[in-house]
Amino acid sequence: MTIRQPSSVVTAHRQLEGGGFVVRRPLPSDELEMVDPFLLIDEMGPVEYGPGEAVGAPDHPHRGFETVTYALAGEFEHEDSAGHRGVLRAGDVQWMTAGAGVIHSEMPSRRIREEGGRVHGFQIWVNLPARLKMARPRYQEVPAKKIPQAATADGKARVRVVAGEALGARAVIDTQTPIVYQDWSLDEGADVTVPVPGNLSALAYVFEGSARVGDRDVAEGQLAVLGTGDAVRLRGGKARLLLLAGEPLRERVVHYGPFVMNSDEEIVQAVRDFQSGRMGEITRTARVD
Numbered sequence: 001m002t003i004r005q006p007s008s009v010v011t012a013h014r015q016l017e018g019g020g021f022v023v024r025r026p027l028p029s030d031e032l033e034m035v036d037p038f039l040l041i042d043e044m045g046p047v048e049y050g051p052g053e054a055v056g057a058p059d060h061p062h063r064g065f066e067t068v069t070y071a072l073a074g075e076f077e078h079e080d081s082a083g084h085r086g087v088l089r090a091g092d093v094q095w096m097t098a099g100a101g102v103i104h105s106e107m108p109s110r111r112i113r114e115e116g117g118r119v120h121g122f123q124i125w126v127n128l129p130a131r132l133k134m135a136r137p138r139y140q141e142v143p144a145k146k147i148p149q150a151a152t153a154d155g156k157a158r159v160r161v162v163a164g165e166a167l168g169a170r171a172v173i174d175t176q177t178p179i180v181y182q183d184w185s186l187d188e189g190a191d192v193t194v195p196v197p198g199n200l201s202a203l204a205y206v207f208e209g210s211a212r213v214g215d216r217d218v219a220e221g222q223l224a225v226l227g228t229g230d231a232v233r234l235r236g237g238k239a240r241l242l243l244l245a246g247e248p249l250r251e252r253v254v255h256y257g258p259f260v261m262n263s264d265e266e267i268v269q270a271v272r273d274f275q276s277g278r279m280g281e282i283t284r285t286a287r288v289d
């Protein structure tokens with residue numbers, strides 16, 4: 001096996017998104033536009049909201065890619081133009097293939113909005129190949145207890161496998177193209193080597209503590225872009241990190257806000273379809289909850 005070494009390490013910046021919530025964003029950044037097929041990595045919070053403070057992203061469209069939401073703390077409420085509605089709690093994952101178009105809202109739950117509380121999670125955007133950009137929207141919602149978990153024999157490295165395979169645990173989520181999405185928790189002295197096929201782009205984002213990725217120390221808030229090889233070696237430091245990998249699409253990317261297509265014409269069409277209501281709308285009926 002050839003261990004992949006970081007070819008660059010970038011530090012996430014903070015910015016405001018949606019209705020004004022703070023994200024820590026390692027991708028895209030000034031140094032790194034995208035890592036094909038990954039378009040965006042947003043760490044939402046961690047933030048401790050007081051009563052009435054919590055904000056989210058009200059109704060907005062997506063076309064041409066996938067949004068993957070992974071809740072770590074708090075409650076994330078979503079509703080969309082296809083009639084889906086639900087709440088993600090710690091450890092739950094929603095893998096949404098926006099395809100031809102979805103309008104959705106992503107908000108902290110009503111309880112968090114009213115009473116306050118801690119909110120922490122990730123949203124990652126995965127590009128779709130041209131052949132799937134106009135596919136029917138598809139949802140995979142997996143509760144925390146159904147996300148496969150595994151640990152090394154010494155228990156010092158533990159993983160939750162959202163996509164791909166690690167330590168014999170195979171994800172239940174089915175991805176459109178080969179994707180690895182793993183949440184690793186490392187203790188001091190942890191040492192694990194994870195096979196990641198050589199044809200995939202690979203990234204490691206440390207969001208707690210610090211870890212050694214290949215032969216390099218990566219601190220909290222840093223994203224390591226990994227070079228060639230067919231395995232990733234992770235060593236602790238007490239740390240938590242996301243290991244991401246995906247098959248590069250190698251197609252032209254034209255990105256305009258919430259639309260990611262292959263040409264300017266397709267972007268113009270997306271804007272038109274959105275403005276003329278062809279991506280649908282969220283049907284809200286009076287609720288008593």
Ligand code: CO
Pocket residue numbers: 057060062067104106
């Ligand atoms: Co969205």
